[in-house]
Structure formats: structure tokens, C-alpha cells
Amino acid sequence: MMMGKLLAADFLKIRKKMIWFLIFLAPVGVVSLQAVNYGLRYDYLMKTTEADRWGGLLGGIHFLLTPALLLGIAIIASMVANIEHQMNAWKQLLALPIPRTSVYAAKFALVALLLSVSCILLGIGTVLLGTMLDLGDKVPLAEVVKLAFYPFAASLPVLALQLWMSLTIHNQAIPLTVGIAGSIVSMFVTLPAWVVWSWPTLINEAGKPEYSVGAGLVVGIGLLLLGMIDFMRRDVN
Template sequence: MLAMMRSEWMKIRRSIVWLLVPISPLLALPAGLLGTSATDGAPWQEALALLAVLHAMLFLPLLTCVFAAMVCRYEHLNGGWKQLLALPVSRTSVYAAKLAVILLLLALVQLLFLLALLMVGILGGFAPPIPWGALLSSVLGGWIACLPLAALQLFASTLFQSFAAPVAAGVVFTMPNMLIANSAQYGPYYPWVQPMLAMIPREHMAFGAFGITSGTLLAVIGVSFAAFFLVGWTYFSRKAV
């Protein structure tokens, strides 16, 4: 598995994926500086709520789709799969490594987002203390909430022999996020909206699907991740290449 990861690193190292990683944090920085003020009641929470909306509603699910398609793209393109799978590697480790790369990229995105948030606070002169608990649980929660979507999109990306198809599907399903977040009934079960539900502080959004408790959301995320991973992994293990 370690060898597998090192091989994946070799392939992704020179990929354009690195241009996509800092996009959302780079946009969050000016948006945060312009849209918040140190004189707000709780400026840190205000900034988090403001920046997390765009980041978690749009960028996080879209980036998950793109990353998943990306790690499969260079395998689809010129017969990479058949070369890779004719090597002494188990299909499970190949699939797990692909998922791990997606999750590592997303972790990096979240880390940069946290950094952007901290810079907004520091440059904006927000009063200390920095609410680490709220910030970290939001960033980490957002990352965990990407797990089911990452598994689902990886499945789609191995299923379709193209880069565009799974990304297009991801975009189509991400677009209605704002509407679906309003639905207390369906929202929590919709993989594309889960990052948003997990990232935005509860006290700032008390409507629709945001009414769900963290515990319930975590359970839904856990179960759907397991389900999507199992389906995708089973398909990939039996796939003829």
C-alpha cells in the first residue's frame, strides 16, 4: 500500500491538480477581508459562516468530483489501468490508494482554507482568542463529510472511461445544493450537500437540513461512505480492463 501511494505520488506530482487546490482558499481570503468586520459580535464565527458557504456549498463538492476524476484520468487516457493491474498489485490496494490520494488532496484544501481564515482574522484584527474548537471542527467535519462523495465519485470515475462524464455529473448534482440544504428530510442524505451541512456552524444556520445533529449527520456519513466504497470497490475488483 505504501509502494502504491509512492507510485501514485509520482503520477500526481506533475499534474495540473495543484492549480485547483488553492483556488477556494485564495478566493476566501479577499472575500473574508471585505465581508467581515472586527466590530462584529463574534467576528471569527461570522467569518467562518460567511466563507464556509461558498467553500463548502460549491468548491468542496466540485473539487471532490474533479480530484476523483483526475486520479482516474491518467489511467483512462493511455491504457494505464491495464498496465497497472497487470503488475503485482492487488486491485484493492489500487482502489484504496486512489481514494487516499483524493482525501489527501481534500485535506490539503481544508488546511489552506483554515489558513485563509486565520489570515482573515489576523489581518482584520479580530479580537483573540481564536476559537480553535469551532474552526477545527468545521474544517475537519467538512473533510469527513467529503468521504461518501469521494467514494461515490471515485466509483463514477472508474465506471466512465472519461474525465468529463463524472465531473459533469458532479456539477449537475452540486448545483441544487442550496435548495436541498433547505430540506430537512432529504438534505442529510445528499452526498453533495453533506460537506456544507458539516462545515457551517449550526448557530448560524438553523433552517432545513442544518437542524440535524452532528451525531446523526456523522452516522449518515459513515454509513453512506461504507456503502459507496463497497459498491465501487466491488465493481472495480471485478472490472475487466
């Protein structure tokens, strides 16, 4: 009940913010870039992906999705936290008879729900693009769902870290710089397996995307709990 009220209040706070525009812009941008790619190289791409045309489309979108997702996490987490920072509302909010853990969990849930909307829109856009490109009558819905949600699940540790930084650091340039650097590096550099910014790529030694997803869920929950503990003990201004 308490979480529901906090979430409802947080949704009201972002009602007139640019956050919703970004939530829609990200999946539309990724799908549009892939549409342009096919528009410019249609014959070549159709020939090279003849054996699995849907797989070729999904692979191209996944390549663009990873940095966009990491960048989106950093920006959305920062924007959600900055609402309280800009209004200097932390002291008033934390003075209410509400557990700090609930406040923190509500912010995490808000960002996760917003990003889930983007994932759903990405899946819908992917199916529409594939249908328009006439890639085949049998749409691989299971693979589309994996494309939309596997990278997000694997990125939960990044979400937990970005939210913790955004909530506890007043200067949002710091968490944004970390998030932007992580998204850029993940695109051009092969990172060590322990670096969480590499997990949304779903590349691991076992060659099983589910391992990255499982690690993301477990480590993400662990980092969320650690962030809650730190938030409980910290003076947030």
C-alpha cells in the same frame, strides 16, 4: 507496505499535473472571496456580527466552502482517474501482482489526502484573515478545525461515488457533469436529507453537525467498499 508503494507511485504521477495548483487555489479562492466581502462591507458586517465576529466570519466561509468542496471532489477525482485513462495504463497496472482492492484504495487515499491539504490551508487562511480583520484576540481554533474538516468528512460519500464513476467510466464528462450539477444544486436548492450532496452543509433535522459527519463517515466507508467490489469484477479500459 503495498498501499504505501502505490500511494508513492500515484504521487509521482501527479507531480507535474495541475492538481496541486487546484489544491492550493480552492482554499485561497474561498478565503479571498470572504476577504473581498469584508473589504466591501466591513462596517456593516462588523456591526451585524458584533456579538460573535469570529462566528460571522466562519459562517460566511462555510457558505462558500460547500459548493467549492463538492466541485473540488469531482474535479480532483476525475483528474486522478484520467491519468490512467489517458495513458491507457489500466491493463498494465491491473496485470501487476497487486490486488485490485489496493489499487482502488490507493486512489481513494490519494484524493482524500489531497483534499485534506486543502482543508488545512483553508483553516490557516481563515485564521490569518480573522487576525487581519481584528476580530478578537481569542481565536476559536476548535471551531476553525470543525469548519475545515467537518464538511469534508460529511462529503466522503460524494468522494466515494465520484471516484467510482471516474475510475470505471472512460468518458470523464459524465462524472464531471454529475459533480458540477451536485455542487450547483447544493448551493441553491434544499435537498432531501438522504441526498449525500446535501450533507456537507451540515444541516440536519437534529441541528447537530456531528450527525452529518457521522453519517458521512459511515456511508462513505460503505460506498468505498461497494466501489471496490464493483472494481474487482469490472473490466476497466
